[in-house]
Amino acid sequence: MNMIASKLNSADIPQVQEPRVLESGEADAPSALHTYLRIALRWRWVIIGATVICLMLGLIVTLLMTPKYTAAATIEIAREAEQVTKFEGVEREVGAADQEFYQTQYGLLASRTLAERVANALNLVDDQEFFEMFGAPDDPAFELENGRYPASGRAKRQRVAGETLLDNLSIDETRLSRLVDIRFTSPNPDLSKRVANAWAENFIQTNLERKVQSTAYGREQLQRQLAEYKDRLDASQRQLVTYASTEEIINLPGQTQGAPERAIIVDNLAAFNTALSEAEADRIEAEARFRLAAKRGATTEALSNPAINELRARRAEMAAEYQRMMVRFEPGYPAAAAIQSQIDDLDRSIEREERRVTDVLDASYRQAIQRRNELQAKVEGLKQDYLDLRRRSIQYNIFEQEVDTNQALYDGLLQRFKEIGVAGGIGVNNVSVVDFALTPQVPSSPRLLINLMISLLAGLMIGAALAFALEQLDEAIADPTEVERRLGLPLLGSVPRTMDETPKEALLDRKSELFDAYLAVYTSLGFTTEHGVPRSFAVTSTRPAEGKSTTALALATTLARAGKKVILVDGDMRSPSVHHLGGVDHDRGLSNFLAGDDNIDNLTFVMNDLAITAMSAGPIPPNAAELLTGNRLSVLVERLCELYDHVIIDSPPVMGLADAPLIASRVEGAIYAVESHGIRSSQVKTALNRLASANVRVFGCVLTKFEARKSYYGYGYEYGYAYGREEKEAEAA
Known part of the structure; x- marks a missing residue:
């Protein structure tokens, strides 16, 4: 027995893994x-x-x-009135200024002043029907006196009438055009037409009036401003001339039209700087020739000098003649000595000529240095003069900028004054009506x-x-695809709900959907350990009535039909159920063994119809958890593993009880039953955490009482359960 227990502890029971919830990205997340x-x-x-x-x-x-009618009048707003005094008739291009102009016009169209003017033009201020149509406010100005509104409230009614018109008015501009639609909506179609047309006409009138008023006022204002800016311009020009004379600042006109003035010292500095660059180049060239003159005859001047070349040619002839004589005579021979004397004279002559050339190069080099130094001193002096001019020109530039500013302001005002003078006598309006509003025949809303x-x-x-x-x-687990995503457990299989028969009856029918489902669970369970289906495991759930007992019974039956020797142990000593399946009582069973009874044969019974052996829970103890805390359950599992191929324990629920973690920790692991549509995933996670704290390995989850018609994609599971069954039933019929 010890050897078997050792094998169970070392080989058959894998390392315990804590259940966990998958992080995002660990499983294949749905799109x-x-x-x-x-x-x-x-x-x-x-x-x-x-x-x-x-x-x-x-x-x-x-x-x-209430049906409402909308009437629309269309007007054209030109950028500005055409200038009849101009012959070219060229129109301005649309730009940012045009956008600003049109936005201003749209604002004027929706102004309160124009609305009140239209209300007065149509006599809506005293029109009772108009205020009743739009709802008159509760105010003394709207209380009738002798069937009419009081005159004292006219100002109030005018303001209310204008606000009412604005509330029902819309200004719609047509993109990329000058056309604007004036739309007015009211329950009366004739009123809508009259208001839209009156709005367009009054806008044109106010535009003309505003131009006349602005022209007259603008001319007066510009005349005063022109005189003021003319005085400023004259004063700034006198100030500039006086300062230039005092500081002796003389500027030449620009080389091209529109170019700024330049100081004389700038031209001088540029000219002397150019001369300095040329002198520096000449000095470098003279120095190079002088350095080469240190080698006798190495300079270009020496090589190209005719006198030196002639002396060298004569020396070469004499040297050749001397060499011919040396073939026949000794150096002391009179003729040879005479030739050697001539050669020495020629060498001295060549040396004198080369020294003269070198002296010339030296003089040229010193001359170049002197010229360079003089120009450099002149440039440095001009630089100082230029810096001094820059310091004196700061105030000059300030005065000059002031003159330019005053000149630009004066020219702008003068041009504006001329334009106003031309436009003042012209009565052409830049706003015109394109289409007058018609009486609407169909409601707009x-x-x-x-x-x-x-x-x-x-x-x-x-x-x-x-x-x-x-x-x-909603935390309910609706279909099998959510088990792994929500709980982090592998799905061993989903089990359909049995409707017309008990789970035991369904398991006895090998063609039932319940049997097919648990056969799939059995197949998945074979991949949970290295040795296939676990030798010993418990089946538990979060709470009662989730299908854990049915799952334990079904797995035991499936293993038995696979040729395995299986025992089903009822581990729920608080609410036992296995004895009902075998038609026996539970006066002897698990609690007896945990209490010290070692005779296993007297504690088990055989369920012949399912070909399995079972052990009931036994008498219900006062405290089941105390019996499970000892080592008797481990001893029982070891002894049953010697007698049977598989030991399955129907465990109590996890929540609220300590029994399930104690039982699951004594076997290889646990299978977790979860009721579909019946329990919240947060409760299941809490229960799994309890099992994890007890170092219980959870092989996977079985989704029980699953109804395919309630699932979002239930047709796929329903097809899997019923595949081939309908055809066989049709053939049998």
Whole structure:
């Protein structure tokens, strides 16, 4: 027994792993489109309901709204009035200034003054029907006296009438054109037409009046400003001339038209600086020739000197004659000595000529140095003079800038004065009516189709928001794809809900969907350990009635049909259930062994219909956790592993009890049953954390009571469970 226990502890029981929740990116996360589609399918009735409600509200509101009519008058606003005094007739290009101009015109069209002027022109200030149409405020100015409004409240009514017109007016400019639409909306089509046309006409009139007023006022203002700026210009010019004379600042005109003036000293400095550069180049060249003259005959002048070349030629002839004589005579021979004397004289003559050439080069070199030094001293002096001129020119430039500024201001005012003088006698307006408003025949609002489209869009948005909110609040595990994503556990399989038969009856039918599902779980369980299906494991869940007992019974039955010798132990000593499946009582079982009874044969019974052996929970003890804290359960597992191929323990739920962690820690690991649509994932995570704290290895999760028709993609699972069954039933029929 010790050897078997050692094998179980060392080989059969893998290293315990704590269950954990997968981080984002560890598992294959579904795409965003897949997630949105899943949420939409799950909460489709919420989205449909919100959409239908919004559509009904939109329809009701549309039918209850008062029809309104919109009339539109079109005007053209030119950049400025055409200048009849000009013959070319060239129009300005559109730019930033044009945009500013048009925005100003749009603001003037929507001004309060123009609105009140239109209200007075149409006599709307005292029109009772007008104020009743738009709703008159509760004010003494609108209380009738002898069937008419009081005269004392006219100012108040004028302001209210203008605000009412502005509230129902819209100014719509046409892009890339000068056309502007003036639209007015009211329940009365004739009133809409009259207001739109009156608005255009009064805007033209106010524009003309504003031009006349601004022209007269502008001429007076410009005349005063011209006199003032003329005095400023004269004063600044006198100041500039006086300062230039005092500081002896003399500037020459620019070399080209429009070029700035330049000082005389600048030209002098440039000229002397150029001469200095040439003198420096001459000095470098003279120095190079002088350095070469240190070698006798090495200079270009020496090589090209005719006298030196002639002397060298004669010496060469005499040297050749001397060499011929040396063939026959001794050096002391009189004729040879005479030739040698001539050669020495020629050498002295060549040396004198070369020394004369060297003296000439030396004189040229010294001359170049002297010229360079004189020019450099002159340039340095000019530099100092220029810096002094720059210091004296600072104030001169300030005075000159002041003159230029005053001149530019004066020229601008003079030009503006001429323009105003020309435009003052011209009455051409830059605003004209293109189309007058017509009486609208069809209401502009409400628009049933547009309102229904808006209601539909609002309903879909509200429904989507509700669906996302409900999705965030709902923690239920809806289908198998969410098990690994939410719990971080591998999915061993999903088990359908049995409707017309008990789980035991379904397991006895090898063609049932329940049996097929647990067969898939058994197949997945074979890959959880190195030796295949674990020798001993517990089946538990978060809370009761999640299908853990059915899972334990089904796995035991599946293993037995695979030829394995299996025992099912009822580990739930608080609410036992295995004895009901075998049709026995639980007066002897697990609690007896934990209490000290070692006779296992007396504690088990055989379930012949399922071909497995079972052990009931035994008598319910006062405290089941105390029995599980000892080593008796480990001894039981070891002894059962000697007798059976697999030991399966139906464990109690995890939450609220200490039994499940104690039992699962005595076996190789645990299989976790999770009820589909029945429990929150946060509760399951809490329970898994309890198992992890007890160093329990969780092999995987079984999703129980799964209903394919309630799943978002349930048709895929339903097809898997029922594949081939319908064809066989049709053939049998």
